[in-house]
Amino acid sequence: MIEVQHLSKRYGRVTAVDDISFKVERGEILGFLGPNGAGKTTTMRMLTGYMPPTDGRAIVAGFDVFDQPIEAKRRTGYLPETPPLYTEMTVREYLQFVARIKLPKGVSSADRKARVDQVMQKTWIADMADRHCGKLSKGYRQRVGLAQAIIHNPEVLVLDEPTAGLDPKQIIETRELIRSLAGDHTIVLSTHILPEVSQTCQRVVIINKGRVVAIDTPANLTAQLRGSSGLYVQVDAFEGDAAAMLARVPGVLKVTPADRQGSAAGFEIDVEAGRDVRRDLSREVVGSGWGLLELRPLRISLEDIFLELTTDEPRQEPEVPADA
Amino acid sequence: MRNVMAIAGKELRGYFASPIAYVVMGFFALLFGMFFNAYLGAFMQQSMQMAGFGGGSMNVNMNLVRPLFGNASVVLLFVIPMITMRTYSEEKRSGTIELLLTSPLTDAEIILGKFLGALGLYLAMLAVTLLYMAILFWAGNPDWKPIAAGYLGLFLMGASFIAVGLLISNLTKNQIVAGTATFGVFLLLWVVSWIGEGFGPRVQAVLSYLSIIEHFDDFAKGVIDTKHLVYYLSFITFGLFLTAKSVDSERWRG
Numbered sequence: 001m002i003e004v005q006h007l008s009k010r011y012g013r014v015t016a017v018d019d020i021s022f023k024v025e026r027g028e029i030l031g032f033l034g035p036n037g038a039g040k041t042t043t044m045r046m047l048t049g050y051m052p053p054t055d056g057r058a059i060v061a062g063f064d065v066f067d068q069p070i071e072a073k074r075r076t077g078y079l080p081e082t083p084p085l086y087t088e089m090t091v092r093e094y095l096q097f098v099a100r101i102k103l104p105k106g107v108s109s110a111d112r113k114a115r116v117d118q119v120m121q122k123t124w125i126a127d128m129a130d131r132h133c134g135k136l137s138k139g140y141r142q143r144v145g146l147a148q149a150i151i152h153n154p155e156v157l158v159l160d161e162p163t164a165g166l167d168p169k170q171i172i173e174t175r176e177l178i179r180s181l182a183g184d185h186t187i188v189l190s191t192h193i194l195p196e197v198s199q200t201c202q203r204v205v206i207i208n209k210g211r212v213v214a215i216d217t218p219a220n221l222t223a224q225l226r227g228s229s230g231l232y233v234q235v236d237a238f239e240g241d242a243a244a245m246l247a248r249v250p251g252v253l254k255v256t257p258a259d260r261q262g263s264a265a266g267f268e269i270d271v272e273a274g275r276d277v278r279r280d281l282s283r284e285v286v287g288s289g290w291g292l293l294e295l296r297p298l299r300i301s302l303e304d305i306f307l308e309l310t311t312d313e314p315r316q317e318p319e320v321p322a323d324a
Numbered sequence: 325m326r327n328v329m330a331i332a333g334k335e336l337r338g339y340f341a342s343p344i345a346y347v348v349m350g351f352f353a354l355l356f357g358m359f360f361n362a363y364l365g366a367f368m369q370q371s372m373q374m375a376g377f378g379g380g381s382m383n384v385n386m387n388l389v390r391p392l393f394g395n396a397s398v399v400l401l402f403v404i405p406m407i408t409m410r411t412y413s414e415e416k417r418s419g420t421i422e423l424l425l426t427s428p429l430t431d432a433e434i435i436l437g438k439f440l441g442a443l444g445l446y447l448a449m450l451a452v453t454l455l456y457m458a459i460l461f462w463a464g465n466p467d468w469k470p471i472a473a474g475y476l477g478l479f480l481m482g483a484s485f486i487a488v489g490l491l492i493s494n495l496t497k498n499q500i501v502a503g504t505a506t507f508g509v510f511l512l513l514w515v516v517s518w519i520g521e522g523f524g525p526r527v528q529a530v531l532s533y534l535s536i537i538e539h540f541d542d543f544a545k546g547v548i549d550t551k552h553l554v555y556y557l558s559f560i561t562f563g564l565f566l567t568a569k570s571v572d573s574e575r576w577r578g
Contacts, residue, residue: 070430
């Protein structure tokens with residue numbers, strides 16, 4: 001549905017986007033993740049035909065965004081970082097204007113009105129229909145922006161930080177709305193909020209300094225970067241004894257005391273890769289007459305992956321022996 | 325065309341939803357009225373004097389309408405920048421330009437829409453002054469054709485100014501900068517014929533041909549000369565063409 005091939009954007013000497021390629025399948029939600037200034041917005045702007053790339057191309061719904069811009073734009077809905085609202089118009093007037101410029105020529109004005117009403121229902125803004133856009137709260141602005149993006153029922157939706165600046169309740173509602181739009185629409189959304197990605201997206205593109213550093217499902221990314229798997233155990237016992245005992249369980253590599261509340265002691269345990277020691281571990285703890293309070297795998301969050309991939313510490317690379 | 329009209333309608337709505345339309349129309353009507361009043365007073369005094377000497381009568385068209393239009397054309401220098409300064413600047417500042425440029429619209433449709441919207445407000449502004457003309461027809465017996473020619477001239481000159489204003493508004497996010505720069509350029513286009521005086525007759529002929537206001541006097545007199553029609557129409561076309569180029573180049577720069 002979306003195909004981005006070797007897309008680059010340079011402003012003078014500054015390279016904002018550097019040779020990005022990815023594909024999005026029909027009905028998928030793709031998360032675009034990166035720190036501020038990584039090139040997310042620039043990529044989205046090229047994808048929506050707002051600006052041409054310096055190199056490479058983008059194909060949306062079968063149309064090259066730069067060779068057939070009108071066809072591509074007809075099939076794309078775009079919510080920019082700041083919702084593009086005309087403050088002096090009411091919500092209804094605004095959506096009617098957008099419907100006029102975005103819906104195909106044959107659509108009658110009655111159908112246009114019906115579509116506007118339908119979209120306002122869908123994005124929960126019907127109660128604000130006659131309010132001026134300039135007087136809306138941030139949450140409503142965002143939703144009107146979303147309504148504007150989906151009004152022509154586009155195959156592709158590009159959402160630039162759709163939940164930025166919303167309160168927690170609105171964030172949850174917006175995410176639900178986005179999820180409900182997937183299926184009918186193929187969605188690319190950018191964010192720098194990590195839980196959002198694991199909650200809404202099927203696949204993630206992490207970009208940093210204009211380059212793609214990883215593309216995968218959130219689950220795979222987590223798995224890949226976890227390396228050897230770890231466990232967290234909390235037992236009701238004296239710390240020293242417990243640590244020594246836990247270390248004796250076969251497959252355990254290392255036991256690190258993590259926290260302590262009263263007589264309950266928590267440990268983080270490194271385990272040999274590919275070996276499940278939970279049964280042995282629990283039997284050992286209970287057999288010793290202690291209470292097993294908690295036992296769970298330690299997960300690396302997307303946050304850790306993100307930091308790992310995007311922080312600037314030089315990676316340790318194997319030294320290449322110099323040819324004599 | 326449907327898209328052009330949609331944009332033009334949006335522009336007009338924008339003008340009338342903000343104070344701009346009312347300020348511009350009120351300001352223009354007020355100044356036009358003051359000039360009207362002054363010329364009418366002078367005209368009546370002179371007519372009276374001439375009648376006293378027993379020699380003929382004054383011509384309303386030549387002695388009242390023509391200088392009135394001449395002054396109105398100068399007022400446009402101040403008023404048109406107020407109309408055009410927001411056209412692109414405001415869209416860029418508020419980010420709504422992203423909506424227009426990612427909608428299935430061509431640049432030409434957007435530019436023409438904005439041009440027609442501004443022209444619509446300008447026409448409304450001119451329409452208010454018809455009231456003064458109605459007074460002339462009620463009290464006197466002027467010839468309507470030169471007046472119509474004068475309005476055609478005002479219309480063409482205003483349209484030329486609007487084309488330039490659109491171009492300048494596309495160059496900045498800041499309305500005030502756009503407005504001031506537009507005013508400066510208009511002034512330059514106006515006085516360019518004076519500058520030529522030191523450069524000999526040939527240069528001066530070229531510069532005064534370029535001066536936007538030099539071409540207006542014939543219209544004010546009631547003469548529709550194709551030379552001036554061509555000048556204004558090519559001026560408008562060129563202005564809109566440059567705006568299109570500028571929109572395209574801004575897109576590349578992001």
